[in-house]
Amino acid sequence: MRLKTEDELIDFAYDAFLEDAQKQLSPADQILFAMQFEDRGAVDIVDLGSDWPANVAMGINENEYCELHIGLVDDNDLLNDVFGRVLVKKKTNDKFIHILWKTE
Numbered sequence: 434m435r436l437k438t439e440d441e442l443i444d445f446a447y448d449a450f451l452e453d454a455q456k457q458l459s460p461a462d463q464i465l466f467a468m469q470f471e472d473r474g475a476v477d478i479v480d481l482g483s484d485w486p487a488n489v490a491m492g493i494n495e496n497e498y499c500e501l502h503i504g505l506v507d508d509n510d511l512l513n514d515v516f517g518r519v520l521v522k523k524k525t526n527d528k529f530i531h532i533l534w535k536t537e
Contacts, residue, residue, distance in 0.1 A: 435525040437499075443476045446501040446519040449530045457534040458516060466505070466516055473505040475512050485520055489531050499523050504535075 485493040504515040522529040
């Protein structure tokens with residue numbers, strides 16, 4: 434079983450995020466993201482959150498799944514404004530994705 438590389442995980446998550454961002458983010462957040470992402474944007478792979486099983490109604494483990502955060506970093510390069518928490522399967526041909534969007 435071939436797994437996606439870190440770059441493939443990031444690209445897959447970011448592309449899916451951009452596809453739905455206009456429908457899921459508030460107009461203010463859409464503008465902020467669009468204006469700031471080039472200078473302050475980040476897509477980070479993080480430890481799996483413990484709340485995923487409740488959000489997707491299935492078992493989640495770190496061998497099969499990866500969580501990524503998409504947002505803006507502060508002056509200390511810390512991702513402090515998360516627009517989407519993304520859960521993807523690591524397996525190369527698996528297109529599973531679930532995004533928890535920023536809410537106001």
